[in-house]
Amino acid sequence: MRRDGERCGRRHIARLMRQAGLTGRHRRRRHRTTIPDPHAATRPGLVLRDFRPDPAAVGQRWCGDITYTPTEEGRLHLATVIDIASRRVVGWATADHLRDPTGRRRAAG
Structure with missing residues (x-):
């Protein structure tokens, strides 16, 4: 409306949106998913960042990842x-939290 040269205030826009059945979008709060x-830095990198597949090394080197998917009931975390x-996927697990089985929060690393 301001681009069209009309004067308008926040409450006026809110009233027009209510009359039209519109609601505003707001940014969601970011969730902290990684704990450093x-x-x-003191642990040795056993894979040495070499993730190229070696057909002779089946079952010797594994790689893991954790991701999450927002659902209607909350976040679902998937570890693979x-x-x-x-x-090939060797194993996977899902949970609604990022704690290890003992109840502590996992640290990335």
Whole structure:
């Protein structure tokens, strides 16, 4: 409306939107999904960042990842473990939280 040269206020726009049955969109609060591990730099990288598949090394090197999907009931976290050589899923698990089985929050690393 302002681009068209009309003067308008927040309440006027809110009233027009209510009359038209419109609601505004708002940004959702960002959720913290990763907790930094202060000891990660001191641990050796056993894979040495080499994720190329080696057909002779089936079952020797695995790679894991955690992702989440928003659902109507909340977030669903999916953890997967994949064999690097065969690229097959070795294991997976879902949960509505990012805690390990002992109840502690997991640290990334």
